[in-house]
Amino acid sequence: MLLNQMSVRTSFLIGMTVVGLLGLFFVLASGDVYRDAGLAQQRAALGEQVRTRISELRHELETESQRLVLLVRSEPGFMTAAASGKTALVVRQLDHLFDRPGFSSGRARLAKLQLLDADMTVLASSGQGVPETILSQPACASLYSVAAKRKDTEISRPVTGTCVADKNIYHLSIHSLDERAASGFLLVALDMTPRLTGPENIFNLPVYLSLADGAPFYRSANWPRAEEAENYVVAEQAFNVTPRAPLRVGVSQDIRAFKDELVLAGHNFTAAAVAAMLLVAWLVWLALRKVALRPLQALALQLRKARADKNRLGEHVAVEGGTEIAELSAGFNSMTTRLKELYESLESLAFTDPLTKLPNRTLFHERLEQAIEDAKRDYKPFALFLMDLDRFKDINDTLGHQIGDKLLQQVAARLRSKLRDIDTVARMGGDEFAILLPAVNDKHATMAARMLLQALRTSFRIDEQTLDIGASIGIALYPDHGVDANILIQRADVAMYAAKNSNGGHAFYDGKIDQHNPTRLTLLGELRHAVEQEQFVLYYQPKVDLRNLQVMGVEALVRWNHPREDLLLPDTFVPLLEQTGMIRSLTPWVLNESLRQGQLLQDQGLPITISMNLSVRDLQDPYLADAFAEQLAALQISPRWLELEITESAVMTEPERALEVLARLSAMGLRIAIDDFGTGYSSLSYLKKLPVNTIKIDKSFVIGMERDENDAAIVRTSVDLAHNLKLEVVAEGVENEETLKRLSELGCDTAQGHYISRPLSAEELAVWLKQSSWAIERNPKLLRLHK
Numbered sequence: 031m032l033l034n035q036m037s038v039r040t041s042f043l044i045g046m047t048v049v050g051l052l053g054l055f056f057v058l059a060s061g062d063v064y065r066d067a068g069l070a071q072q073r074a075a076l077g078e079q080v081r082t083r084i085s086e087l088r089h090e091l092e093t094e095s096q097r098l099v100l101l102v103r104s105e106p107g108f109m110t111a112a113a114s115g116k117t118a119l120v121v122r123q124l125d126h127l128f129d130r131p132g133f134s135s136g137r138a139r140l141a142k143l144q145l146l147d148a149d150m151t152v153l154a155s156s157g158q159g160v161p162e163t164i165l166s167q168p169a170c171a172s173l174y175s176v177a178a179k180r181k182d183t184e185i186s187r188p189v190t191g192t193c194v195a196d197k198n199i200y201h202l203s204i205h206s207l208d209e210r211a212a213s214g215f216l217l218v219a220l221d222m223t224p225r226l227t228g229p230e231n232i233f234n235l236p237v238y239l240s241l242a243d244g245a246p247f248y249r250s251a252n253w254p255r256a257e258e259a260e261n262y263v264v265a266e267q268a269f270n271v272t273p274r275a276p277l278r279v280g281v282s283q284d285i286r287a288f289k290d291e292l293v294l295a296g297h298n299f300t301a302a303a304v305a306a307m308l309l310v311a312w313l314v315w316l317a318l319r320k321v322a323l324r325p326l327q328a329l330a331l332q333l334r335k336a337r338a339d340k341n342r343l344g345e346h347v348a349v350e351g352g353t354e355i356a357e358l359s360a361g362f363n364s365m366t367t368r369l370k371e372l373y374e375s376l377e378s379l380a381f382t383d384p385l386t387k388l389p390n391r392t393l394f395h396e397r398l399e400q401a402i403e404d405a406k407r408d409y410k411p412f413a414l415f416l417m418d419l420d421r422f423k424d425i426n427d428t429l430g431h432q433i434g435d436k437l438l439q440q441v442a443a444r445l446r447s448k449l450r451d452i453d454t455v456a457r458m459g460g461d462e463f464a465i466l467l468p469a470v471n472d473k474h475a476t477m478a479a480r481m482l483l484q485a486l487r488t489s490f491r492i493d494e495q496t497l498d499i500g501a502s503i504g505i506a507l508y509p510d511h512g513v514d515a516n517i518l519i520q521r522a523d524v525a526m527y528a529a530k531n532s533n534g535g536h537a538f539y540d541g542k543i544d545q546h547n548p549t550r551l552t553l554l555g556e557l558r559h560a561v562e563q564e565q566f567v568l569y570y571q572p573k574v575d576l577r578n579l580q581v582m583g584v585e586a587l588v589r590w591n592h593p594r595e596d597l598l599l600p601d602t603f604v605p606l607l608e609q610t611g612m613i614r615s616l617t618p619w620v621l622n623e624s625l626r627q628g629q630l631l632q633d634q635g636l637p638i639t640i641s642m643n644l645s646v647r648d649l650q651d652p653y654l655a656d657a658f659a660e661q662l663a664a665l666q667i668s669p670r671w672l673e674l675e676i677t678e679s680a681v682m683t684e685p686e687r688a689l690e691v692l693a694r695l696s697a698m699g700l701r702i703a704i705d706d707f708g709t710g711y712s713s714l715s716y717l718k719k720l721p722v723n724t725i726k727i728d729k730s731f732v733i734g735m736e737r738d739e740n741d742a743a744i745v746r747t748s749v750d751l752a753h754n755l756k757l758e759v760v761a762e763g764v765e766n767e768e769t770l771k772r773l774s775e776l777g778c779d780t781a782q783g784h785y786i787s788r789p790l791s792a793e794e795l796a797v798w799l800k801q802s803s804w805a806i807e808r809n810p811k812l813l814r815l816h817k
């Protein structure tokens with residue numbers, strides 16, 4: 031377990047240290063074995079030396095005995111005396127021999143000469159030498175009986191023996207005087223005690239002699255004491271003297287020098303073994319480091335780098351090592367390359383808009399945060415643009431998503447091509463783009479916005495079709511309009527709505543126009559949803575022809591069928607739809623629904639004109655007339671059943687464009703009414719130019735005309751003006767019979783108001799048209815029109 035938590039390097043070092051310690055232990059243990067073996071060998075060598083010396087001593091004594099016997103045989107005096115059988119003469123000769131040169135000159139001291147008969151009975155003994163009694167002791171005398179028991183054929187060979195008597199050790203040998211037994215035998219006794227004891231013993235070492243029963247016989251003065259035992263080796267050898275009295279010879283040898291040598295050799299051996307082990311360990315370490323450790327460390331290092339910095343993913347590590355390491359490194363390199371690819375594709379998925387390949391909302395947010403940091407550090411302003419395409423929804427709905435997608439791709443490419451490398455352009459979703467322009471002030475931002483809008487004004491060519499779109503850009507500046515990313519985005523959003531209502535197509539954030547509050551934001555979100563889900567419904571308010579007091583048309587008025595609220599009136603949401611440009615998505619729906627309703631009523635035999643309201647944004651739409659033409663054709667409805675109500679202010683916002691749009695609509699046969707007449711700063715010169723059929727006097731004058739003479743004057747003047755211009759007049763806001771009568775007296779053509787009817791749902795209208803006193807059956811004008 032612990033090994034699992036260690037680095038390979040540490041594991042290697044620990045493993046090698048353990049192996050090294052084990053090796054050292056075995057080296058030290060083998061030193062002891064080696065020393066013991068050395069001592070055993072020393073002991074064996076000493077034993078061998080003792081055996082050899084003893085054997086040499088025997089041989090030497092036997093040789094000496096032979097020499098003496100030959101000397102004796104060559105003494106005529108003795109041989110004559112022996113042959114004479116005269117004991118005294120023989121004894122004299124024997125003693126005489128003792129004194130002869132060469133008898134006592136040997137290294138073994140001559141101890142006795144005896145003449146024996148054929149039965150090994152002593153005939154004569156030399157007076158010189160050791161006393162007679164010593165040789166007659168059983169240990170020595172046994173040799174006589176051994177010799178006596180020999181066969182005749184063995185008589186010529188000497189009999190030898192060793193005996194211990196009277197604290198001396200003797201070598202005895204019995205030789206025949208000649209080839210015949212009858213001539214007698216000669217016993218030669220040599221005292222070999224000095225050869226085994228004393229400082230000049232044959233071993234030249236301290237000697238310890240003991241008898242068979244263990245009784246000590248002799249001990250050299252320098253024999254080691256018990257406490258010195260470890261400094262000596264002792265070899266023990268049986269030195270057979272007679273069967274009954276074997277002598278054991280112990281020899282000790284001082285081994286201190288040898289032991290010192292052993293210790294020194296042991297130390298040298300240990301040192302050499304340790305050095306060899308270290309060398310082997312070092313070589314193993316070098317090899318392991320080269321084939322395993324270095325490659326693993328290189329791979330681990332690369333892994334750490336890649337973990338710390340994702341950009342280092344995919345960097346290849348070139349390592350040399352064994353087969354497994356080569357396999358590991360190849361696997362590592364291919365894995366890190368694959369990881370890099372996966373990471374990049376993930377990053378691309380997470381941060382890139384798949385359609386336009388532009389940064390997405392998430393990445394834009396990151397860049398915005400970074401831009402704020404940079405701007406704080408460098409004290410440089412920057413600009414944030416939020417841009418929304420005009421008419422994109424129409425294009426998407428009418429030409430299909432594929433065209434819409436290609437248009438977005440071309441818009442993205444065009445925007446990108448117009449910006450600097452340091453600028454960021456991102457797609458926030460739908461047809462909304464965000465642009466970050468570092469290090470620019472308000473003047474640069476204005477120039478950039480104009481340049482981008484100009485770039486988008488050039489037509490787009492997609493699948494053989496030429497498409498024209500516009501855009502609105504809202505601009506928020508750092509730090510003037512905010513120092514926080516979310517605030518800047520919100521304010522650029524507010525500015526974008528202002529831009530939609532402006533002429534230039536771009537607008538800076540302005541605190542005065544910012545009606546930003548949570549309720550408004552919620553409403554905005556819900557409205558977007560409502561437009562997508564078509565959560566609207568049309569109510570219809572009848573208009574009565576004052577000449578016959580019968581209904582002649584209805585005004586279509588939109589209501590929001592809010593999922594949680596009651597039906598919401600247009601004042602609560604139409605201004606917001608107009609500000610945001612979303613009204614342009616609602617208008618086609620109102621047109622479609624109005625025409626469908628008109629067709630239903632006509633199918634029921636209730637032919638009436640339907641009026642619908644257009645906003646200022648509709649009047650700036652060059653495709654509006656085309657859309658109306660398409661819709662009318664699709665439903666096969668005559669344009670004369672449709673009337674469009676436009677306010678003076680809507681026309682006066684961009685009179686030239688409005689005039690162009692209205693001219694086309696009028697040319698198609700649609701009727702045009704000026705709504706809320708009298709409330710705006712009417713330009714009579716434009717009124718003259720407009721293809722208008724009707725003016726609707728604003729209800730604020732009509733409601734008050736009974737009480738306020740000024741209002742009454744305005745109504746009267748408006749009626750006269752309209753008639754002078756050959757226009758029809760509608761008075762709205764008729765709330766009572768008196769007003770209706772007064773309007774009729776003034777020559778007003780049509781009346782609309784709560785007195786006649788409040789706005790009705792489609793079902794209510796169908797009933798009302800059949801049942802009310804203003805019913806259509808009694809209106810011959812309309813019946814005539816229908817025919």
Ligand SMILES: Nc1nc2c(ncn2[C@@H]2O[C@H](COP(=O)(O)O[C@H]3[C@@H](O)[C@H](n4cnc5c(=O)[nH]c(N)nc54)O[C@@H]3COP(=O)(O)O)[C@@H](O)[C@H]2O)c(=O)[nH]1
Nearest residue numbers: 587588599600620643644645705762763764765782783784
């Ligand atoms: N662009 C579009 N604008 C639309 C659409 N539908 C409506 N509108 C605009 O909303 C304004 C308010 O409409 P609404 O709340 O429906 O009010 C209408 C009538 O209910 C009201 N009216 C009618 N008679 C009387 C009356 O006797 N007294 C009284 N106090 N109010 C009355 O007037 C409104 C109709 O006005 P007008 O359009 O000027 O004829 C409305 O002004 C529309 O501009 C839409 O689909 N698109």
